[in-house]
Amino acid sequence: MVEAQGQITCSGTFGDNIFEDGDFGSGAENIFPTDPKIAPGYIYTHHTPPNDGYYTLTNDMSKWISNHTTWISITDRSNDPQGYMMVVNASEEPGVFYEQTIHDLCPNTIYEFSVDIINIVRRGVPDHILPELEFLIDGEVKHSTGRIPQDETWHKHGFTFSIEPGQTSVTLTLINNAPGGVGNDLALDNITFRPCGAEDGMIDEEILYFCKDDPDARSIPAPAETKEYFIQWQTSLSPEDDWKDTGSINLAELQQDLTRAGTFYYRLMIARTEENLSNPNCRTFSEVITAEVLPVEYETWDTLCQGEEKKFGQMKITEAGDYTENFTSSKGCDSIVTLHLEVVKKIPIEYEFYAADPLCHDSEDGSIQIDAVVGGYPPYRYVVDQDTSFSEAFEHLSAGEKKISILDRFDCRENKSHTLVNPELFLLDSIPDQKIILGETIDLHLKANQTIADLFSKPDLFQDCLNCNPISFLPAQSGEIIIRAENLNGCHSSQSFYIEVDTENLPIAFPNAFSPNRDGINETFDMITPGRLVRNIISVEILDRWGNQIHHISETTGEYTHKLWDGTAQGTPADPGVYAFHCHLELINGERKRFSGEIHLLR
Numbered sequence: 001m002v003e004a005q006g007q008i009t010c011s012g013t014f015g016d017n018i019f020e021d022g023d024f025g026s027g028a029e030n031i032f033p034t035d036p037k038i039a040p041g042y043i044y045t046h047h048t049p050p051n052d053g054y055y056t057l058t059n060d061m062s063k064w065i066s067n068h069t070t071w072i073s074i075t076d077r078s079n080d081p082q083g084y085m086m087v088v089n090a091s092e093e094p095g096v097f098y099e100q101t102i103h104d105l106c107p108n109t110i111y112e113f114s115v116d117i118i119n120i121v122r123r124g125v126p127d128h129i130l131p132e133l134e135f136l137i138d139g140e141v142k143h144s145t146g147r148i149p150q151d152e153t154w155h156k157h158g159f160t161f162s163i164e165p166g167q168t169s170v171t172l173t174l175i176n177n178a179p180g181g182v183g184n185d186l187a188l189d190n191i192t193f194r195p196c197g198a199e200d201g202m203i204d205e206e207i208l209y210f211c212k213d214d215p216d217a218r219s220i221p222a223p224a225e226t227k228e229y230f231i232q233w234q235t236s237l238s239p240e241d242d243w244k245d246t247g248s249i250n251l252a253e254l255q256q257d258l259t260r261a262g263t264f265y266y267r268l269m270i271a272r273t274e275e276n277l278s279n280p281n282c283r284t285f286s287e288v289i290t291a292e293v294l295p296v297e298y299e300t301w302d303t304l305c306q307g308e309e310k311k312f313g314q315m316k317i318t319e320a321g322d323y324t325e326n327f328t329s330s331k332g333c334d335s336i337v338t339l340h341l342e343v344v345k346k347i348p349i350e351y352e353f354y355a356a357d358p359l360c361h362d363s364e365d366g367s368i369q370i371d372a373v374v375g376g377y378p379p380y381r382y383v384v385d386q387d388t389s390f391s392e393a394f395e396h397l398s399a400g401e402k403k404i405s406i407l408d409r410f411d412c413r414e415n416k417s418h419t420l421v422n423p424e425l426f427l428l429d430s431i432p433d434q435k436i437i438l439g440e441t442i443d444l445h446l447k448a449n450q451t452i453a454d455l456f457s458k459p460d461l462f463q464d465c466l467n468c469n470p471i472s473f474l475p476a477q478s479g480e481i482i483i484r485a486e487n488l489n490g491c492h493s494s495q496s497f498y499i500e501v502d503t504e505n506l507p508i509a510f511p512n513a514f515s516p517n518r519d520g521i522n523e524t525f526d527m528i529t530p531g532r533l534v535r536n537i538i539s540v541e542i543l544d545r546w547g548n549q550i551h552h553i554s555e556t557t558g559e560y561t562h563k564l565w566d567g568t569a570q571g572t573p574a575d576p577g578v579y580a581f582h583c584h585l586e587l588i589n590g591e592r593k594r595f596s597g598e599i600h601l602l603r
Contacts (some may be wrong), residue, residue: 008114010160015283019102020562022115022191024076024084030064032057032084040096042088046068046526052180053091057084061120061487068185070125077116077154077189083191087120087285090131090180098174100261106282107165110196113137113172114158115464116189119148128183129426136173137161148186160196197229197270197284207290211333212261219253222268225285232269232277239265239288249274261295274379294329298337306346312339318345341435349376349414358399358493366397368404368418376408383407399423426450428493429436435500436475437507438589439533445470446483448493454486474532475499503589506533510581513600515566523600525565527583536586540564540597543580550574567601576603 025032030345036057045054048064049071058064062073076085088097105111113135121128130147135157143159163170172191178184208220222231234243246266247254254266268286271279275574276282277312304310310317313325320343327335351373358366370382370392371457383405384394399422407413430446436442446452455462459481461473478501484494494576509528516523525542527534542551542565550569567574583595 010110010194010196013197013286014112014516015197015282015284017192017194018104018281019100019193021100023078023189024086026059026082026084027082028082030060032199033458038086038100039088039099041091042577043099050087050473051087052089055088055097057086059084061087070122070128071185072122073119074118074120076186077118078417083189085187088185088251090178090184092180094177094179096174097172097176098188099171101169103169104279104281105163105168105170106195106276106279107163107167109282110162111277112141112158112160112194112196113192113438114156114514115174115191116154117145117148117158118152118154118187120187121150121183123150123152125150129178129181130185131176131184132178133157134175134177135159135171136175139171139173142336149161154189158192162407177412195282195284202309207292207349209331209333210256210258210293211331212258212292212296212390212586213334214258215596217256217258218463219255220266220289220291222252222254223289228278229270229272230274234250234267234269236265236267243267249277251374256291256293258293261293264291264293265289266291294331294333294335296333296335298335299340300337301340301342303342303410305408305410306343308346308411308413309339311470313337315429317341320460325371325485338491341547344372344410344412345375346412347377347408349380349408349412350374351406351414352474353404353416355402358397358422359489361423362398363491364396364398366399366420366421366516367393367395368397368402369393370404370406373406376406376412376414377410379405379409406443423489423491424449426487426489426491426493428452428483428495431481431483431495431497433498433500434475435502435504437502438587439474439530441472441474441532443472444483445468446485448485448487450491452485453488456486458484474597476499477501501589503587503591506587506593507534508522508585508595509592510564510583510595510597510599512598513602514567515602516573523564523566525566525567525581527562529562531586533595534585535588535590537564538584538586538592540581540584543582544569544574545577545579547580550579565599574601576601 017349031046035424039055041055045056048056048066049068050056061067067073076083087218110511130150133145134141134146135143142161143157145157148155177185210218214276230250232245232249233247233251235246253473261595266289268282270284270286271277312323313327315323315325317323320341323339323341325337327337329335330477352371354369354371356367358364368384373380382389382392387394397420401417401419403412404416404418427449434442452469455467455469461471462468465471478499480496480498482494482496484492486492507529514522514525540553540559541549544550551565578599579599581597581599587593
């Protein structure tokens with residue numbers, strides 16, 4: 001579980017945790033066997049899950065015989081698999097659910113209190129009350145958590161407080177302000193009381209380096225202000241070992257022993273009074289200071305493959321022997337290094353390799369696979385250009401000459417080279433811009449310098465005909481078309497072109513006469529237009545000379561003919577003469593057009 005911060009607390013140095021019972025201990029039993037008597041008004045139970053107003057100490061909720069379906073199953077908030085935590089099912093009425101008194105505290109000292117809290121109701125379970133806690137010191141509220149979110153995450157809450165002059169103990173009280181019943185279920189762990197010191201106890205450098213026998217010896221400055229605090233240096237063989245006092249109280253600088261090389265560990269005990277330095281409940285500690293004394297003389301052993309050359313300082317060595325050279329380390333120390341070099345006989349290394357060129361122009365998906373390695377002194381290291389690996393496979397390679405080497409454990413090597421070929425750039429032929437009248441189709445025959453395996457476009461022209469080439473489509477509006485082609489290797493090439501669609505000069509016309517006399521010529525009154533320009537005939541109205549409607553058509557969509565009138569009125573042939581027409585159309589671009597005129601009916 002991730003830890004979330006409830007409140008920023010002490011930002012300086014810390015002392016030891018003086019409240020040892022705050023982690024609730026550990027044990028082999030899943031439920032702590034005896035009543036710890038730490039929750040006034042609540043009842044300790046060995047039965048799981050606890051009912052409202054009950055609590056238990058457990059090390060693993062997943063081992064319970066039963067649990068609420070709305071609760072998560074977790075272990076305590078530590079690395080101890082047997083560590084206990086406190087699980088509380090809140091009472092229906094708000095009140096105290098934890099109270100303890102801490103003794104042997106020190107006046108004139110700041111303390112930090114902190115605790116880990118988790119809402120044990122599963123994430124996403126609706127309509128459950130969220131816990132809301134207050135922390136009191138001697139009856140005074142010091143911190144409120146707000147509502148503990150239902151996020152299956154431990155949250156650390158804490159605050160600092162000062163001890164009054166002459167005071168040596170405090171009572172810590174936890175109050176749950178939310179009602180129980182449905183929700184308000186939580187777990188606690190790691191209740192901690194620690195003395196809180198100054199930020200001056202923090203150090204800037206993780207390791208301080210010294211040169212052995214340096215005549216300009218440096219000292220270690222105290223990372224704490226001695227005017228406001230009392231300090232005592234301590235040293236240890238390792239950060240985890242027992243610490244021992246060294247030097248006098250309030251020593252501002254500690255001289256580092258430079259007569260022997262090695263790693264040394266230091267820290268400061270810090271307190272507000274000299275007496276408090278000796279009281280574990282009143283003092284804090286600085287971060288650990290690591291001092292590294294670097295030696296003057298070094299010895300190193302190495303091997304050289306027969307026929308190879310090794311650079312050592314200013315020397316270039318080809319033979320076995322002992323060599324000494326002066327160096328300056330990265331930390332500025334002068335050092336004398338003696339190299340004991342052995343030359344080993346070179347045994348030829350034989351191997352094969354398989355190479356795959358990149359699939360696309362300037363791509364980095366080529367590969368080299370080394371195989372069947374024999375000879376030399378295993379184990380081997382494999383090198384392609386500057387890339388060294390213990391694996392025989394090298395991928396993500398670009399085109400060009402590749403230097404291939406195999407090195408054995410004595411750096412004897414065998415070199416080869418191979419050139420990965422850069423494929424020809426896949427290019428889709430350019431497509432000229434187009435200018436058409438609405439209703440006209442565009443025919444594209446897409447070509448490229450390599451086989452086209454797949455086609456895409458924006459907007460999609462291929463949705464009704466996957467990878468059609470040539471492709472015929474009917475643009476409804478002006479705009480840019482982007483065509484992307486893919487070859488057999490998955491390489492891409494794109495071209496774009498612009499289509500300008502003329503929506504003003506439309507090829508829509510109506511004849512001025514027709515003769516429905518069954519001679520097969522001009523038998524009907526037809527609209528003259530390309531077949532796909534009109535999406536819908538919204539309405540057609542034919543009027544006689546007195547304005548009476550004698551024929552009407554409405555909502556003709558889909559595959560319709562352009563016949564608007566067959567020359568009849570209510571099933572009877574209309575008299576020859578002049579008639580008016582009104583035609584309302586919807587075009588393929590959604591635009592609507594109205595046309596009117598006269599038509600001569602001849603017999």
